[in-house]
Amino acid sequence: MTAGSDVILARMMALHPKVIDLTLDRVWRLLDALGNPQNDLPPVIHLAGTNGKGSTQAMIRAGLEQAGKRVHAYTSPHLARFHERIRLAGELISEDHLTAVLDECYAANGGGNITYFEITTAAALLAFARTAADYTLLEVGLGGRLDATNVIDAPALTVITPVDLDHQQFLGDTLPGIAGEKAGIIKRGVPCVVGPQHDDAMEVIEARAARLGAPLLAHGQHWQVSEERGRLVYQDETGLLDLPLPALPGPHQITNAGAAIAALRQLGCNEAACEAAMTDVFWPARMQHLTQGRIADRFRPADLWLDGGHNPAAGVMLARTLAALPNRPTHLVCGMLNTKDIRGYLLPLAKVAQSLTAISIPYEVNTLPADVTAKAARDAGLDTQVAASLDAALAAITAKDPHARILICGSLYLAGYVLRENA
Structure with missing residues (x-):
């Protein structure tokens, strides 16, 4: 039997513009018709990057939840079911709730051109705005500057994981160009955690942060992380943490873990939360x-x-x-x-x-x-x-x-x- 949400999602695919042009105009139009739910979210942590943003988000969520926080989370794409994209206060969105917000967004859009990702992002923001929580984790879908998630004026924190070549047909074929798109999530005066970057990508990120007066918490400058004798060692200006290795396997998860810990420390979380970010994290299809x-x-x-x-x-x-x-x-x-x-x-x-x-x-x-x-x-x-x-x-x-x-x-x-x- 086909779920109600599947029917509406299939209907939404037909609204897709014939040519993909990255713009926020369609999203702003729909959000305005919905009463601008993006202005009523719990404090937002916005994540962009080419690789590692999903794993980093999952670690941050594990740490915040250990600290007793109720956390919304938005990610894409889904693996088995669309519901995976929207987590409300710690739980995957229910079929009834998903069907209701999708239906509301479809009606509010009035048949206008809009991409699948844009209209489903609006549905997620609507659900988040109506459900009490302490934080909202938003993962960028594509790029950053013109991504449908980039509608938050003043997030609590932004995070940029490693930037590399991908989606060149939309973001450009140079690292500085792609880094400029990712850095588009940096907001005036809002701290930004930055994972390890190529030098030319880092220059772009630093330049935007300087223009906007956004404090950077950058790998190699403001925090260090490494594996030592089967443990994860993290250090920043407030001190050193000796933690278990992340439950997600792979050497690259060490730096993802460092970015997650830097974010948690910036949000005022203690060592127990940072340890839970390592031990309690689960993120499917990543090794x-x-x-x-x-x-x-x-x-x-x-x-x-x-x-x-x-x-x-x-x-x-x-x-x-x-x-x-x-x-x-x-x-x-x-x-x-x-x-x-x-x-x-x-x-x-x-x-x-x-x-x-x-x-x-x-x-x-x-x-x-x-x-x-x-x-x-x-x-x-x-x-x-x-x-x-x-x-x-x-x-x-x-x-x-x-x-x-x-x-x-x-x-x-x-x-x-x-x-x-x-x-």
Whole structure:
């Protein structure tokens, strides 16, 4: 049976303008028709960045909730169900509530051109404004300056995680240009936590912050973080914290954790909250170990992992994560969208993986055909096969090695399919 929210979401897709032009005009028009709910939110923490913003947001939420705070959270895209995008005071939005706010936004829009992300963001802001909470975590969808979430005049805090090349068709093909878009969330006088950046990206961020008198809390200048003897060590001007490593695996999660701790400290949270940010965080499809579920059970004793990273920087971080695991051959099952830099993503992975099996992403019109992925993998130097489905790929690998380590990777859309199938 189709849920009411699914029907309305499908209807919203038809409102999409024929040409995507990044602008806030459509959002402002709809928010005004809704009574400007963005002005009635609990204090906002606004996060932008190319990689790591979702993980960093999840850590901040875990820390705030340990401190007894009720936290709204908005993220995208969803993996298995749209409801994942909107968390109200700690709980995923209910079907009835989601249907009601979507219906209200659809009616208020009056049939005007608006993107799916814009109108669903408005629905999230409407739900947040009507539900009591202590904080609102808003994750940027694309860029920052002209993103539909960038409608908050005075957030409590902004956060910019590492900036790299992605979505060049919308944000430009230079790091300074992309950094300028991300830095668009910086607001006058509002502190901004900044994760590690390339020098030319950092210059852009610093320049905007200086123009707006926004205090920066930057990695390497105002806070440091590292792994030492199996612990996370964080230091800023107020002192040193010795904490457990984050529950999210991978060397890149160390700096994401540092940004989350810097944010929590800026918000006045204590060491217990910072520790909970490490131990209580859960963020699916970020090097997620699949130990139970239909797929995991069927292919046991294979060691299955899932990751939704999809750009060259994610490929580098994923390769480092795999290299840090116990020494054992790793086989990739990869499906990607046709808008991504597949060569840039695969080159670092080719150094740590033994083979790649290419698949098309099921039910995704923008999937890269499996044979195109396979050609790119061969060009990168990987031993490569093509499979007709995920199950066929896993079966072929485990037929040769039942205990194989297998990473399913290349797209959040593929990750969402895996999580639905594994449920």
